[in-house]
Amino acid sequence: MTKTYTKPKEMAELVGTQSWMDEALSSKDELKAENGRQGTFGLVPGLNEEHDSIEEEEEEEDDGEKPKRRGPKKKKMTKARLERFRARRVKANARERTRMHGLNDALDNLRRVMPCYSKTQKLSKIETLRLARNYIWALSEVLETGQTPEGKSFVEMLCKGLSQPTSNLVAGCLQLGPQTLFLDKHEEKTPGCESAISSHSFTYQSPGLPSPPYGSMETHLLHLKPPAFKSLVDASFGNPPDCTTPPYEGPLTPPLSISGNFSLKQDGSPDLDKPYAFMAHYPSVSLAGAHGHPTHFQNAVPRYEIPIDMSYESYPHHVAGPQLNAIFNE
DNA sequence: TAGGCCATCTGGTCCT
């Protein structure tokens, strides 16, 4: 730990010497012992009463042969300053913890909308991101080609670049899922279906429930199609959406929503406390259908409609995510 | 036991 600060840094100024940590405590074991927590340095070392003499060490250094340091004279590390520094460091650590927890929560939300969410076998962070990328890619293929991909190729797309265990998990989830469960649970119509028929725009509210451990390839794609995707794929608005196969409300992976999945409060505003509360950043988007008819994925407000020339098909599918973000932010 | 993954602390940088 001998790095030198090229310009006055707050910490260096506060601490008074570059190698203050090394000088204050001679080893990591001491740091651990002092902080009472294994695995990290914990609280700022060298701030105990017995280590209050950093400024004295600095004086000795000046007396040596080393050239005098330029710039403003460092303030003395008084006990009060050390206390403030320690308090600030503790606060910063707490904020950082909170920030990382938020990041992990977001990652968890992402896991839940992945095609193979499992509480027992959680995807690692990196695998979640990779799978998400592949998922977007695969779904954009569905949109672009307007065809339901063959099961094997869909799985292959999802598993591209994933580790073997994750690939096995994805393949297993998509091929061995409880398809009968899907069929059994959807005899009744969804509330949003009637309005969808009358307006030729489909409204679908994400169940806002945790996703399932499994979902077959078929149920998963059914999720993607009705009601929102089916119209895109069929490219036909002459027929009302198939309300006999409403979106699964049970423990299946939520359907794709370009704008994210979210629950709505009574007043129609997105409930950000519920899972899939992504609306804060991405307003709901209506993709233009093949005939220029808007196809509303969500009944959220506000709703932006993308003209046909700005529709998803206009963009290279491999950059669809960022492009869509750009569109949303317009 | 090695390697992967993770949580946490830490200090630097940028921004408000």
Add this chain to the structure above:
DNA sequence: AGGACCAGATGGCCTA
């Protein structure tokens, strides 16, 4: 000045 973000370092836990 203080907060957010980031990357490096470190040690714990788990599994093959």
